Amino acid sequence: MSEVRVAVVGVGPRGLNHLEAMQNLPTAEVVGYCDPSSDALARAAAMAPQAEAFSGIEELMTALPSGERLDAVVTSGPQELNAPMALPFVEAGVATLMEKPPGIYLHETQELVAAQQRGGAPLMVAFNRRFHPLLETALAAVRERGPVVQVVAEFHKSLAQLEQAGRYTPAVRERAFVESPIHAVDWALYAAGDRGLQRLHAASGRAEGRLIDSHAALAVAESGTIIQLTAAYTTGGRLERYEIHGLGISAYLEGVRAGHFVINGETSPIEAPDDDSTGLQAAHFIDLVVRGGTVETPACGTAGAIRAMEVVEAVVAAADG
Numbered sequence: 001m002s003e004v005r006v007a008v009v010g011v012g013p014r015g016l017n018h019l020e021a022m023q024n025l026p027t028a029e030v031v032g033y034c035d036p037s038s039d040a041l042a043r044a045a046a047m048a049p050q051a052e053a054f055s056g057i058e059e060l061m062t063a064l065p066s067g068e069r070l071d072a073v074v075t076s077g078p079q080e081l082n083a084p085m086a087l088p089f090v091e092a093g094v095a096t097l098m099e100k101p102p103g104i105y106l107h108e109t110q111e112l113v114a115a116q117q118r119g120g121a122p123l124m125v126a127f128n129r130r131f132h133p134l135l136e137t138a139l140a141a142v143r144e145r146g147p148v149v150q151v152v153a154e155f156h157k158s159l160a161q162l163e164q165a166g167r168y169t170p171a172v173r174e175r176a177f178v179e180s181p182i183h184a185v186d187w188a189l190y191a192a193g194d195r196g197l198q199r200l201h202a203a204s205g206r207a208e209g210r211l212i213d214s215h216a217a218l219a220v221a222e223s224g225t226i227i228q229l230t231a232a233y234t235t236g237g238r239l240e241r242y243e244i245h246g247l248g249i250s251a252y253l254e255g256v257r258a259g260h261f262v263i264n265g266e267t268s269p270i271e272a273p274d275d276d277s278t279g280l281q282a283a284h285f286i287d288l289v290v291r292g293g294t295v296e297t298p299a300c301g302t303a304g305a306i307r308a309m310e311v312v313e314a315v316v317a318a319a320d321g
């Protein structure tokens, strides 16, 4: 396949990022997009005037091909709809890049995996930290000197602020750890070798009395890497942070914008290209569709999605004993 015919499903702010990334790829042709919001459709039309607009998934799936094929989709809906929105495409054997989280509950991810096995096309989860040049540069420098000994991954937000802004449905609020902290979970597992865990100890609680708002986990990966995860939703705002410790080297990353190494006691900034992880992720996805390949590291496929969701389930379950 030389050019991938792709559609973007859900063109809110994040879907527009995906639309732009696909528009920039010479090997992708954006043929359609869909969203029930007419405002969202208007914004997408301005960005991709050549593509057809649809108000729903069914319309897109039935009307778009009109004898022509749909090779791939990027799905980017509200968090609680990510799994149901991706499912019909995965089932139909359309290569799918789905936004995180890959379900709010593990059973939704398991349903997607079963559908992927029936449909046969690649399913990739858009954990874009795996493509982030700063994180990649830091990880590569640690790996150059030996094993990744320890990874610390943190993602903090304010549940009160999110509630006030009306950001989430009750299902997502009850499982805040599955929304942004799943980036930290996935990236820590990826940095630790992208395989399973030997053991996991989870702790979480309802510090403010109602919802689960404080989360932590300590795990040992199959590779031997020790993983520490923490996500406080009792804070004044958003903070994402990573540490990677190796032999004679540590990398400290504040957010995904800046960081520094400490190498044998000497501190130096982490210099990385300014490339956009969403664009790199889109290029990786389209390339694998062109090659007819399967989802492999650095991308997150079905096995990685299940691993991340198993950690989420364990941490959420820990709140109630």
Ligand SMILES: NC(=O)c1ccc[n+]([C@@H]2O[C@H](COP(=O)([O-])OP(=O)(O)OC[C@H]3O[C@@H](n4cnc5c(N)ncnc54)[C@H](O)[C@@H]3O)[C@@H](O)[C@H]2O)c1
Binding pocket: 009, 010, 011, 012, 013, 014, 015, 034, 035, 036, 037, 040, 056, 057, 076, 077, 078, 079, 080, 081, 082, 085, 099, 100, 101, 126, 127, 128
């Ligand atoms: N990887 C990242 O760094 C990153 C960053 C931001 C958001 N996200 C994820 O991307 C997703 C989208 O984020 P957002 O901020 O754009 O969310 P949003 O809720 O603002 O937008 C979602 C869009 O999906 C549309 N939609 C709802 N139901 C639909 C359906 N059945 N079919 C098609 N479209 C439908 C909505 O009308 C809306 O335009 C979320 O799941 C979020 O977790 C990831």
